[in-house]
Amino acid sequence: MENFILYEEIGRGSRSVVYKGRRKGSIYFVAIICSDKSKRPELTNHVRLAHDIKHDNVVSFHEWYETSNHLWLVVEMCTGGSLAALIAQDECLSEEVVQEFSIDLIKGLKYIHDSGIVVSDITPAKILLDGPGTVKYSNFCLAKAQGESLEEFFSLVMTEETGSGDVKENIISPQNIKNRIKGSPVYCAPEVLRGADTSVCSDLWALGCILYEMFTGKPPFVSENMTGLVDLILNEDPPPLRQKEPAFSQPSPEFESLVMGLLQKDPVKRLSWDTLLSHPFWREAFSETCITMRKEQDDVSLMSSLHLAPAEEAQTAPVDPASPNLSKSFTLDNVIEFRPKSALDIDAREAIFLLSSRPTPRTSNTARETEDKGSEIQESSVMVEEECDINACIKSLLYTDSDLTVTPIMDNPKILKTSPVRFDPKTLCVPAHTAERLLCLSSEDWSQFLQQVCAVLESVDRAGSANATVARTKLNLLCYLCTVCNHRETATRLIHSQLFPVLVQQMRHAPNWDIRSKVMRVIGLMASHSTELRDDVPVTEAVAMFTELIRENFRSSKLKQCLIPPLGEVLYLIATQEEKKERPGGLWVVPAAAYTVLMRCLREGEELVVNHMAAKTIENVCSRESQYAQGFITAEVGPALWYLFTHSTVDALRVSAISALCKITRQSAGAFQSVIDKVGLPSILSCLVSGISRVQQHILTMFAAMLASGAHSHRLVQDRDFVMKIIRSLESPSSVIRAKAFLVLLQVLMNNREMLLLCCNSRMVMYIERDVRKATPGKEQQSGNEYLSKCLTLFIRHTVHELPAILDDILSVLGSIVGRKHPSPTQSRQLKQSLPMMAVVLHLLTSQIFRPQVVTEAFLIKFGKLLNHITSIDTNETSLGSAIGQAASEELIRNTLSAVEAISQHPALLSLYHCTVVDLIVPPLAALAFSKNVEWRIVSLRVLSEITLLLLSQDEVEERERDGGREREGEWEGEGISSNTRLLTLISEALLPQYETLLLEPDPVPVYALKLLVSLTEHSSPISRLVRESRLLPAVFQVIEEHQNNTVGSTMQNAMALLCNLIGQKGTDLRPFYQQGVIEVVCNVFMEVSGVYLEREMHSGLKSCSSLLLCLLDIIHCLLKNLSSVVRLALQRSDSNEDTEAAEELLLINKPLTDLNNLLIQLLACNDSEVYEEASHCVSLLAQLYGGEGADRLQPEELLSLAHALQTHTEPRQQKLLLRVLKRLMSAVGSSCWGSSEGQILVHVLQKLALPTRSQSDMALESLAAEILKGIGE
Template structure:
């Protein structure tokens, strides 16, 4: 897992510490050769230091944990030459509690380094996400953009200008929420940052008498990334909220396209481009990527206005149609004076002075998430005339005789909207002595076993983790029917739609006497594949006469080129259909695909073509049956289909075939339907476990254990048969050594077994089992920690003697 919480940190995945070192403190890490000041352990002994997870030019990021808790943090070790930037970061972010801003906890100073303890963000930086994915879809850009706007609105409301907004300074937490991280170059509105850096630098370099040198150093420090700078900043003007909005536009542009709107290796060329050239129209890097919407193009154009007076104001940004009303009502707190960059009357200001910082240990409840804060509150003062005002308290380490500066040794309370809501729930809950029957307890635990994260469904067709999608291109000029767009097809009504379907059926059912029709059919299939990604189009097509014609042609098609396109079209129709009519002949299509798979079982390429379509049809039936539970003759899945798929798991011959078959089991068994029951056999659990233990690909291992987990949801005896066959020790070893998704699914299966009473007495007496589960309470994953608690709850309910072992293990 990668985390970057440092200004210049580069992603570096750190391996988990070996057994026995997981609970070691900073002293043992120092003995192991890590660059940690020896005196640090004296005052930071309340933290456990884990592996290095990021590294920059003058900084290193460690994963840490506060002792006695399962609160993981990021601990930044920074060279003291960065004192001005770090002091600036601390004075601006201490006490800010907001879901889109990385939470600052504490800071320390030793003889060689500054140490920052901040919120741990396990998702890496936004820059890393863009680099990995190359570009993000517009829906993701919108979702991320809402986080960015919400966070930046809070920052500006506090009277802070970020000044260097770029993807490297935005982090993602585990659930994928974006958070502003590095405020080193941020400043208070109306402030001269160069003067602040000079003030702090002068305090450090008391022997430096050259004021000119200090000013040059401070100017170098206060420079940000020119790639995201607004034109007025490059012209020498001061940063303002409006210049931050330019940078926001650059980040939104880069998320969609994979590259910033202006880029050059030459600084002078870059400045020329920003000042005088228009950015290229935002297009994703791949030609197959979606086209930008009119709303997104308009938003980018408004944010990247070179004239700051013409640039989008805060009110206009919040009201922009691209957000789909996500900020409805929020814009009322912003006046029209936003156009000039002034936020002095927005009412989101706080009254906090530097003196309070030392008294409260760096924590102040800012109630930052409330946009309707009292408008009579005064603006927070960030002015620092004397650097000693922000000096941490000085203490002496007895062992090393080295001065240690401690801002706060007390845990910073972590409040959020979620915590507040849960507090309200607790207050309205029944009294503590309210009796809860064992039956009620069992029911509540069973309701917590499977979460949404355990039952996620992803497509079988064109799943990049299984098989690389094949691009489908058609020639509109030689197409035998009008090349309607998906939106146009949706709008066709009555006779127009009927005529279009009749044309399609006639062309597909054409005889093959010449060389022309096969090419025409291939082109037609490619066209239909390209429009079926639209859900309404797919639903209309599968309900029409086209579907039975395609099924009939699977047998009579002259060659596998045409047949494979038809199979792909059937699979895409099933994948994107949202509602199925009762009389659609699914059974016939499943039967034909099953027979073709069985006849060509030794042909790996054909199996890769047939199995995804077969799986999508089976999942479509299972999903529709769960929504409308009653028997339908046209949807019945023949038993031979299950036999063929189980054979693909047992003797598929290649990892892709194994993966496709396991994926079908995973998706279908997510539902409570008759197709899911077809996979609940005594053999299936062992087959999936064998595939899990003998696969070297993480994606296949995750799919197989997820499929087994979903089968266990229907019948806990499936997991029981695995433990009986391979032994509990082997299963526990896989639990400990597995990646987080595997641990999540295995814990889920253990809870399901315990709650059903299977292996209950054996598991609650097994010390090795309990010990390994307790250790998972230190997992950075909230889901895994929650499931580990549920397992221990079931154990302690049935064997209270294990409580002592749990405490000793912790």
């Protein structure tokens, strides 16, 4: 699993998340599905059936893994989304497009069926499209082999997992398994609903349903309940093929014949494969291809007794749709063969996929990748196309489902607590059927029931009497109707019956208000629970009657509490039905007086309950995109709702009022603007800061909607206090509130780019990075995070697109003052406006979210021009200080250099744009390295050090690859060599000639100058040669001399690293180093550094000077190797006096190194393997060259170090080296040392080594140890 890198989320299901991923070392992107382990049976089934299917119209399976909490599937990535999403977006497809998609569907399904597999659950949501638009089957979780029992397979898998605790026994029941293997009922064939198993015929039925849905926009059979759906599929014919859009023509007879042939309820009469492929609709598209394929596949036994190949083989097998492997069997003998690869032993923390170094916002739908010179820029699924209008995207995100959620007006306990309605079944004048029972009545019984109800309700009027018994009977009946109207389907059936007009009449003609209130309650409950409203229902009369009664009884608050809720429910039902039926003209007339009386109920002085009911009505009706909401849009509605919000002490009323205002703003942004005009922006912002979360969400939504409307936005986008309050909302724990805040800020920045500086200075980038991290793959998410991700992606995308414009502005204003000593007032004003925006560039470049998206080749080209301007400003060729002040000028330079330093710390970016960096970034930095300003010199040297180290090391690697025979494109190779040459030329001509002045500067400049030299010489032999041959070497030794009092400081470390690079080069002439006294310098520094190192290791384990010590050991090693080669050459040429004299002279020069022998031996006992390795080589060479001559007598401490080294390093090669060193230094060990406790420890070690053994290598050790023991008399 470590072979894949995770990027953003591209899809989500109830128990699974889909991420975009990439195989490491390739540009092959895949989809990685992270699923709960509860789906193990389904996923195991998918893997066993899909892992060998290789076809253009089937999503390829690669491999799968198991971690402690999840199962992970790696499959082919399809960037076109699902067929269901496509149908939802386009509503219906033309016959030509349906035909094109259908050919792909049939090719894929034919291949699947010929492979012996029945898909069983084919739905548009499980059919995906790749980038070019090829349709692919993606889900085989409920598929099965022909003739197989899927129930048996699921039982087998679940039983296997019970032992490991993944599945509990109580869920392995036949009923549970049957429920799990049921597919979508909408696409289920009639015979399957009757209890038959899924088959090829049932798959063809589902195919017919999908063809029908592609053309019409909806499946052939749709119902709001399962019972109705089953009845339609079993007994009713599918509706004729019709499209909503008039632009599309009627279906052709061939297409209609095809679809209806697939939707035959009798599977015997349904189209078979032969009749399907030869159907005239295809215009012979399958005439030859499929017949040939069918003959070839018929010759192969599709149900042979071979098991499926392991997933590893499937991963490596080449994809060849033209020649599929059809020899498969899907036996159930051994479920363990289909287990995923386990990653539990690798990492138990679930972080088994590598996360991209460029985190991205999470998205819920398929995301699209675009590349710009190799730099990937994520696009959210909110974007349909790359050039999508951002304003349209914003408007689609303004209102979430939670913003438009409504609660009932009737029986809402937050408005008014009411006692439950009860009836007496004994005295009820009609049968006391339950709501469910009423639905099951036959047409005759239903008509009789309604006649009885209507007769009772009208009985008082006909009798002309107010008999109390009749009134009680009527009240009891109305209470019964109240109870059954709480059932949706019953309420819908009643509102479409003759009962509704009778109830409307009773509102006026009922003998008393008790009956009237119950009548109103029944009407309100009907409206509240009805799911449909036919055109012939007289709701207009009901609204008019409610309005008239409210006007007549406006002074009675109690009666208004009875009248407003049912009126509100009726208005909401009307608005809902208009939105559903998409008839903007409206089907029912709502009198203007209805809006008037409701608006009057909002006024100050009314009882709070009445206020609440009116506000709730406005809230519900305005949640719908309906013309009926327009009646509430008046000049006073906004201030009236705001007054309720600010002056009410009831939280529920305050939330309803602000929610109603938010929904009205959706219809007209002017409503919220009128509130701002009346109460002032500060008052609203104070409510935003101190309000509860729902209030904050609604206020932010209104600000976003008003900005999106384009009206009255100028004042808002210029208000710094407004922007600061919105930024403060980013601290909210609610992801929806943070998303809304980003949406508001996005629109502010679209209208006023300068506010980006205020946002960045207010930690906005930190908030973005926090929210992106929360959306990192592998973490549990709340539902609001998807919405946050979409808003965040829009914000990031806009900010990234703004950065080039910011740089252009800066370059433009700087270019306008080039050559001018005194910029004009206009230019000064432009400079003061544009140059501070450089801080924005710095903020974005230091962010891991923005940096990879911002740094492109075009950006680096512009940045190189900016650095040239900075160089001009630094040398006073451009007069900037006189225009904006010295402090602002320095701030610009500081921000620019900090920005380039941020880029330099990320090698991937520099490597990607190697040539651009060399040509445009390095030259101005080289010039700034010699600035009169110490700060600019230091930063430039530091950045140059990072850049050159990377570029030169990259060139070295490429050179080695070329030398190793790796072929590259000639153009690329030539370009790499050219850029390397240009870099070396720049360094040698622009840097090195003046470099001596940098080395001799006061601290801390020499530290960074030396560090740059270390980077240059580490990977470049030409640079090393130039340094050795230039005047820099004396300056380096002068720096070392001046810092002798701080040997472990940074200056000394860089100086020694530089000497190590220079001396370590193969074939280096060391005479210049000897002339500068390198031996004395190395000895002095080594004595002090090794002492510090040994002391710190002994007491605290700190090794802060280990890097310096390694450099010194490397230098000593190189010096001794060079000496050894000279001595060896002189010995080989014993007749040459010149060589002998040179060797003797060199031995004399290097003899002070023997003073280090004791310290080197002590280092052999350290725990650092690198230090030991270098020290042992140095000790060995000293012993070979000088023996015991000139060395100080070894002390007991050194003998103990040798003993420890012999015991620690047990490899024969290392032990031989140490024994040879000891043998050569015998003369430097006094007899008293051997008698000490340390000496005896060494003797004991030698005696153990001298014991006889059998191996050849041990015999050499024995001989050496015995010889040493003999020499000391043991």
